[in-house]
Amino acid sequence: MFHVSTAMTNVSAVVPDYMEAYARISDLNLHLNIFEKAWAAWYEYMQNDVLATGIMSFVMHEMVYFGRSLPWIIIDTIPYFRKWKIQNTKIPTAAEQWRCTYLVLLSHFTVELPQIWLFHPMCKYFGMSTDVPFPAWTTIAYQVAIFFVLEDAWHYWFHRLFHWGPFYKYIHKIHHTYSAPFGLAAEYASPIEVMMLGFGTVGIPIVWCAMTGNLHVLTMYIWIVLRLFQAIDAHSGYEFPWSLHHFLPFWAGAEHHDVHHEKFVGNFASSFRWWDYMLDTEATPESMKRRREKKLATAAKKAQ
Template identity: 65%
Template sequence: MSNVFGSNSIDIPSKESIWQVFQTVKDIPGLNLVEKAWASYYVYMDNDLFATGLLFFLLHEVMYFGRCLPWYIIDRTPYFKKYKIQPNIYPSDKEQWECTKSVLKSHFFVEALPIWFFHPICEKIGVSYDVPFPSWSKIALQVSIFFFLEDAWHYWFHRGIHYGSFYRIIHKQHHRYAAPFGLAAEYAHPIEVMLLGFGTVGIPIVWCYFTRDLHLFTICIWITLRLFQAIDAHSGYEFPISLHHFLLIWAGADHHDEHHHHFIGNYASSFRLWDYFLDTEAGDTAKKTREKHSKTRAELMAQKT
């Protein structure tokens, strides 16, 4: 039987369906509905390695394409054209389908295999998957840390694959679409998928290796939010309620759309800090800001001399 209940001994007889398992688990005190569903799933599967692998594969597929679907509908709805960052460029159905096929190939032939080894790694480094879950405050803190760490990883490696042969061999595929759309978030060369993907999956692993304090449910929340961020950044739409209007350091679609439009600058994934402080912002506004800074520095140097 699964160790989802940790050190507690819970006697759950073999059942015919996951619903019957849930009927037994739901009577266990101290668990909320999500925790009961989580425990029922692991008990029903009765194979933690397979259960975790299937969970993460389905999580990725459902959250990725589920989040892409609204943007596909928005692209086909004339009302939203006024919010399109590049209003005269829309992906055709053929382009959307070609992109979808490429992304699915990546999911099945590049990402699927490592997913099935994720549970043994979790057990080795101490990632917990039992119930109850950590507090929401701990989950929020750890996910916030992952966002900042991933952003740093993404900035430097994304900037790196924009140089010379790295761009031509690896990153050029992702820049096929100068006006990005949601499905294009993971349209990339297999090497890029693994390299930048490590920031999403590898950072929690490294975190747990040193802290021995991480839950698999927290990783699920983190991956879901990271997927939503990546897809929204590629959506090609800027709304008055876009998050960066309220959280000024947030990157958002306008930040990443400039990267695709100009093919350079705005390398970070979630925040604007790295690009701002290292002077790698993209677009006409950023260009004017850099020119202003250069002029100010030149005037100060002239005054000193």
């Protein structure tokens, strides 16, 4: 195994450029693939593990968040797609998009950036690996699947809590500024909510690593990218015939979350539907009809 931090101590104090670092790694590590060589070269080039992980983490987050939001911004400007818009009379204006972008960026730089700079020390403290070669794809797949399930449970209970009284008024109400959500609004929230719900995304893998001693930062990145895609798509406001929940009935998606923003109740889970189904917090015509019939039956029974 190639240990990044160890390799850095064996090179000169100054590496002229990234390509030279890549060539050096390639010459000495023929068994690595191109992505592993690029990864190791980045750490060698930076000469500082904290900066290397911090910059990579922040840039990755910003590129994925705004890169995945961009197609939804474009779709909102094209009338052809209105037939798939769930709340098709509520199209976000350019002013709303810019205001949302400003506040999301403010949150990223003031709330998330300081945490990202502490990410590498936390990785090392809890035993998270930054070395190459990367773990097997099967290991990455099962760990990401576990994180999806655990984060969904965390999100359900804290999201439901945020809809209670003062928590909603002083914390969660900011996220409900837009009753018809759009992609950029996925992380439009108060700093407290960002930290509490964000723990499900970042904290759960760290706890997993502390308990098992088996987690690579690459797996963490893949998980975060997929979670960002899920969150942004759930806020997109569009329901297509090819939307994922048509093929995976337990998947939540935009159709599930859009109702939550429109009605301000129910559908608290992030990725899956099972918590809302089991605890009767679904906000669908079928579930509301079922609850109404149950309420009427209970009232009739008491009247007897």
